[in-house]
Every structure is written in structure tokens, then in C-alpha cells.
Amino acid sequence: MQGIKTYLMCVVVIIIMHLGFVSGQFLYCNWVNGRNCTSYHHSEICGTDGVSYPNMCFFAKSYCRDKNIHIRHEGHCNGADPDPGQIAVTTVQPAIFNGENAVQDFFCYQLSHVECGSHREELCASDHRTYINPCEYEKQRCTHQTLHVLYFGLCLVSR
Secondary structure, three states, X not given: OHHHHHHHHHHHHHHHHHOOOOOHHHHHHHHHOOOOHHHOOOOXXXXXXXXXXXXXXXXXXXXXXXXXXXXXXXXXXXXXXXXXXXXXXXXXXXXXXXXHHHHHHHHHHHHHOOOOOOOOOXXXXXXXXXXXXXXXXXXXXXXXXXXXXXXXXXXXXXX
């Protein structure tokens, strides 16, 4: 059942992306917002908003609501972390991980564990390869972020 839900989500997203209405960020946030974060492993993350998130899923949901949140460090936020409201523009801030990249990584990691199935709904991508279904295409796009759909169906010319 989970495979069918993933497949349907990928089909809808591919169609929307093919039409050019949204970016990958919409895809990731749309998918993340449908997750039950309590089912993911507890591994705290400190956000730049000073909030300790129980795991990447909870962080991703917060990022999808506020694109100004990023990851300050792994682990619980503590008193040694700068208060987000008190950081001056000239202050050298601790290293952070971009929130958008974190959400994309979370999405791609989860997708890498999904069995796409053998259902066929071919699409031709900008690498001139035919992907047998949107799920397989999305998996490839996780490692080739500039990849995009050229059209639905078999590629006419292979490279």
C-alpha cells in the first residue's frame, strides 16, 4: 500500500513539475508534511531558531513553514548556542547546514528505501534516458539535481 501511495505522489508531482508550476522545494515539503514524524528515529537537531527538534522529520516540517530556519548542529540546543534574536550581522556564526538541503536530503534518503515497483509510466528526462516510472526518475534526480522531465513516454534518442 505504501508503494502505491509513493507512486501516486510521484506521478502527481512529476505532472506538476512538468508543467513548470513548482520547484523541488514544493515536492519535498508536500511529501514531508504528510509524514508521521513520531515514527522516525530520535536524533536531536538544533535549529538556528533555538529549537531542539527530535529528528530530521520534525526539523523538515518546521523548515517548510519557515524557510529562514537552518541546522545549527546535531544534538540538543543548549545555553552555549547563540540566541537567534541576538546574533549581530557582523558576528561570525557557527557553521550551519542549509535547511532546504537538509529537507531534500531527508526526502531523498527516505525515497532511496522505497521499492518503486515495476509499473510502467515511462518518461524521458534531460539526460535522454527513459525512466520506467516517476519513482525511478525521482530517485535519479536526488543525485542529479538538474535533471528534469522532457516529456512522457520513451526517449526517442538515447545517449
